[in-house]
Amino acid sequence: MIFDRIPVSVYATNCYIVGCDDTLEGVVFDPGGDAPAILEKLKKHNLRIKYIILTHGHFDHIGALAEIRDETGARVAIHNNDSDMLVNPGKSLSSLAGENSKAVHPDILLEDGQQLEVGHLALKILHTPGHTRGGICAVIDDSVLICGDTLFAGSIGRTDLPGGNYDTLISSIKSKLMGLADEMPVYPGHGPATTIGRERNGNPFLR
Numbered sequence: 001m002i003f004d005r006i007p008v009s010v011y012a013t014n015c016y017i018v019g020c021d022d023t024l025e026g027v028v029f030d031p032g033g034d035a036p037a038i039l040e041k042l043k044k045h046n047l048r049i050k051y052i053i054l055t056h057g058h059f060d061h062i063g064a065l066a067e068i069r070d071e072t073g074a075r076v077a078i079h080n081n082d083s084d085m086l087v088n089p090g091k092s093l094s095s096l097a098g099e100n101s102k103a104v105h106p107d108i109l110l111e112d113g114q115q116l117e118v119g120h121l122a123l124k125i126l127h128t129p130g131h132t133r134g135g136i137c138a139v140i141d142d143s144v145l146i147c148g149d150t151l152f153a154g155s156i157g158r159t160d161l162p163g164g165n166y167d168t169l170i171s172s173i174k175s176k177l178m179g180l181a182d183e184m185p186v187y188p189g190h191g192p193a194t195t196i197g198r199e200r201n202g203n204p205f206l207r
Contacts (some may be wrong), residue, residue, distance in 0.1 A: 001121065001141065002026065002045050002171045005187065014189055019047045020036055020119025027067060027118045029138070029146050030189060035064035039071055046203035048120050049074040051108070055148025055189060056132040057085025058068075059094035066102035076185040077116075079127060081163075082134030093161065110136055116187025126176045130169020131157030137177065139184075145196070146187045151177060153186075153194035156205045173206065 001018035005190030026047035031038055042049060049072040057078060065086070069076055078086065085092040087103040098151060112127035118170065124135045128150045135157070137147040149157035151173055159166040177186075182197025199206060 001144075002039055002047065003007070003144065004042070004045065006034070006037055006041055008037065009060060009063055012190055013060045013062075013063075014187065014191075016187060017041055017045065018118065018121065018140060018146075019045055020121050022119050023119030025046060025050050027037070027053055027116075027123070028072075028074065029053050030055055030061040030148065031064040031068045032061045033063035035067040035071075038064060038068055042072070043114060048072075048145035050178070051116065052076050052080040053110075053116075053136075053138060054082070054086075055121075055146065055150070057082035057092050058132065058137040058149070059089075059092045061189065062086065062092060063094075064105075065106050069104060074103055075107035076080050078106045079111075079134030079136050080109040081129065082132050083109060085132075085134075085207065091162070119202075128169075128172035130159060130165055130167075130172045132161075133163040135172070143184070144187065145177070145184050145191070148179070149189040151186060151199060151203075152188045153192050154192065154203055156203070157165065157189075170205065 006015045016029040037188040042084040114125040124139045131149045180196045184196040186194045
């Protein structure tokens with residue numbers, strides 16, 4: 001598996017590039033900004049991007065979406081509950097942050113349990129609302145978890161923004177993520193990687 005992390009924009013959003021070694025088909029998660037840097041990485045890995053998957057619709061995760069979509073021709077995927085954020089700057093909070101994200105209509109509306117294939121890689125979508133109504137995580141080949149702003153190393157996503165709900169987020173994490181293996185690597189939307197076991201045993205929000 002090809003796997004690369006690029007912290008992008010002033011918000012240090014983790015954009016992830018994942019690809020199949022055999023087919024060089026790939027996926028970009030959360031292109032939050034710095035499109036040239038993302039495109040350079042795609043060129044370095046010689047990947048053909050099939051999907052751009054958004055873990056949720058906040059502005060800091062979609063800032064370079066339009067440019068990456070236009071350059072790669074990839075299909076844009078987001079959960080239905082967050083899809084309006086891609087065309088409404090008020091709902092993505094981009095207008096409040098002084099950002100100007102170009103409206104993009106999604107090609108795929110993700111659902112809980114949905115399976116996607118990228119080359120020989122299998123991606124399973126987990127709907128994990130709480131940070132936003134349409135937040136999702138993705139398990140790749142049962143070996144990697146990309147979780148957006150649902151879960152962080154030692155913390156959880158904020159729930160004080162529109163569509164956020166603390167109890168819902170805790171329920172999502174416990175019901176959808178804590179059943180994964182302790183050794184499962186967790187790659188969040190901001191900050192360092194962690195593991196399910198480390199968060200199960202040490203995250204103060206999950207005790």
